[in-house]
Amino acid sequence: MSDVKMEDIISLCKRRGFVFPASEIYGGLAGFYDYGPLGVELANNIKQLWWQAMVRESDNIFGVDGAIIQNPKLWEASGHVAGFTDPLVDCKNCGARHRADHLAGTDSTDLKELKELLKDKACPTCGKKTLTEPRFYNMMMKTWVGPIEDDSSVAYLRPETAGSIFTNYENVRETMRAKLPFGIAQIGKAFRNEISPRDFIFRVRELEQMEMQYFIKPDMQKEVYENWRQFAWNFLIERLGIAESNLQWHEHDEKERAHYAAAAHDVYFKYPQGFKELWGTHNRTDFDLSNHMRVSGKDLQYFDEETKERFTPYVIESSVGVGRMFLAVLTNAYHEEEINGETRVVLKLAPHLAPYRVAVSPLLKNKPELVVKAREVYAMLKKEIGNVMWDDNGNIGKRYRRQDEIGTPYCVTIDFQTLDDNTVTVRNRDTTAQERLKIEGLTEGLL
Numbered sequence: 001m002s003d004v005k006m007e008d009i010i011s012l013c014k015r016r017g018f019v020f021p022a023s024e025i026y027g028g029l030a031g032f033y034d035y036g037p038l039g040v041e042l043a044n045n046i047k048q049l050w051w052q053a054m055v056r057e058s059d060n061i062f063g064v065d066g067a068i069i070q071n072p073k074l075w076e077a078s079g080h081v082a083g084f085t086d087p088l089v090d091c092k093n094c095g096a097r098h099r100a101d102h103l104a105g106t107d108s109t110d111l112k113e114l115k116e117l118l119k120d121k122a123c124p125t126c127g128k129k130t131l132t133e134p135r136f137y138n139m140m141m142k143t144w145v146g147p148i149e150d151d152s153s154v155a156y157l158r159p160e161t162a163g164s165i166f167t168n169y170e171n172v173r174e175t176m177r178a179k180l181p182f183g184i185a186q187i188g189k190a191f192r193n194e195i196s197p198r199d200f201i202f203r204v205r206e207l208e209q210m211e212m213q214y215f216i217k218p219d220m221q222k223e224v225y226e227n228w229r230q231f232a233w234n235f236l237i238e239r240l241g242i243a244e245s246n247l248q249w250h251e252h253d254e255k256e257r258a259h260y261a262a263a264a265h266d267v268y269f270k271y272p273q274g275f276k277e278l279w280g281t282h283n284r285t286d287f288d289l290s291n292h293m294r295v296s297g298k299d300l301q302y303f304d305e306e307t308k309e310r311f312t313p314y315v316i317e318s319s320v321g322v323g324r325m326f327l328a329v330l331t332n333a334y335h336e337e338e339i340n341g342e343t344r345v346v347l348k349l350a351p352h353l354a355p356y357r358v359a360v361s362p363l364l365k366n367k368p369e370l371v372v373k374a375r376e377v378y379a380m381l382k383k384e385i386g387n388v389m390w391d392d393n394g395n396i397g398k399r400y401r402r403q404d405e406i407g408t409p410y411c412v413t414i415d416f417q418t419l420d421d422n423t424v425t426v427r428n429r430d431t432t433a434q435e436r437l438k439i440e441g442l443t444e445g446l447l
């Protein structure tokens with residue numbers, strides 16, 4: 001378990017505008033959340049960093065943004081219609097449904113093994129020993145396309161973004177004149193009808209994924225798999241500032257692996273509820289392209305001009321949820337500290353992740369000369385930095401505490417000395433130290 005409590009994170013998210021329950025005024029909807037003004041900034045910063053590292057810094061990884069709803073044949077070919085399942089048990093007494101593997105405390109989804117482990121278990125909701133035998137349940141969300149709601153118009157909300165990466169493999173290869181190895185990356189929403197959504201934004205029914213499929217010659221699979229595994233680990237530490245002690249490797253055994261994977265390694269993060277999956281690297285072999293060739297009848301084989309060989313590329317996948325990364329970043333950054341006998345909550349976010357880089361205040365909001373000067377500094381910083389907040393609410397101590405809670409690295413205060421010498425007080429979030437900097441060149445001092 002992490003020292004940080006989930007209820008503290010949830011409360012901070014609600015109090016400060018990071019995350020709200022979806023349709024809260026109607027009592028919410030289990031497994032759905034809305035991101036508020038600060039949350040959307042943090043999530044965007046996370047997505048931009050991933051896109052930067054994955055696509056912009058790479059010579060051979062290209063982006064796409066596919067539709068959420070695709071031809072349902074895609075999900076038949078990918079095996080999701082038949083195999084995208086989780087094991088569940090029903091309670092005959094109270095009707096509650098539970099994830100069988102979670103209840104049994106195992107990663108295995110083998111029905112025989114689960115039956116054995118659950119034989120004396122009581123329903124966690126009503127306490128009665130009235131659970132059914134475990135069975136599989138499909139997690140894809142369905143809808144209808146067009147005005148007629150029948151079997152011929154059924155479509156699925158994508159359960160992962162990878163689907164339209166595979167169906168665009170040939171389009172991207174051709175238009176970008178790409179040679180193997182190359183990758184296709186995508187950030188977007190996915191939907192999973194999770195049996196028991198829980199742990200705040202950790203397990204939700206509408207999620208956002210950042211996925212990249214790397215197409216390779218089959219003989220490169222081991223080396224490339226190791227590289228993408230390492231990429232995930234390094235990104236978390238180097239780009240997001242996550243402490244290495246909060247990370248762990250977890251290798252899937254045969255019983256845990258998804259239907260498409262020949263090997264899978266997850267990076268686990270130490271969430272408030274314990275070490276859990278954050279980021280998966282999977283060897284999907286030629287499973288997807290072969291099945292899309294079979295079902296669509298289109299040739300997706302690769303012709304290697306040097307060796308004159310024709311083959312189906314293998315795929316190494318890197319897949320991570322934006323929400324799980326967001327929760328990991330918040331958990332990693334959350335600190336409660338005692339300063340001069342007072343407790344403060346401080347989010348020690350890497351400055352490039354913080355929703356606001358700087359907050360600007362006049363020392364007193366009823367002194368027009370201070371307000372005018374502070375507005376000038378605010379306008380200058382906003383133009384040069386962008387995500388800058390104006391904060392003149394309450395006394396200066398309260399403002400610092402509020403900015404600490406949302407992870408703002410610097411607070412700039414305009415006081416009477418500013419009017420004399422054009423310097424401002426800059427207060428550092430982590431050390432709480434204050435120094436005077438000149439307004440001229442202030443942006444460079446803050447970045």
Ligand code: ATP
Pocket residue numbers: 160192194201202203204205207209277278279280319320321322323324
């Ligand atoms: P889990 O075992 O936790 O259900 P999974 O192994 O099914 O996850 P993948 O299919 O590998 O997950 O999905 C890739 C990534 O998408 C995960 O590593 C995770 O970050 C994210 N993800 C998957 N399911 C959810 C969910 N229900 N809510 C939030 N994020 C999710």
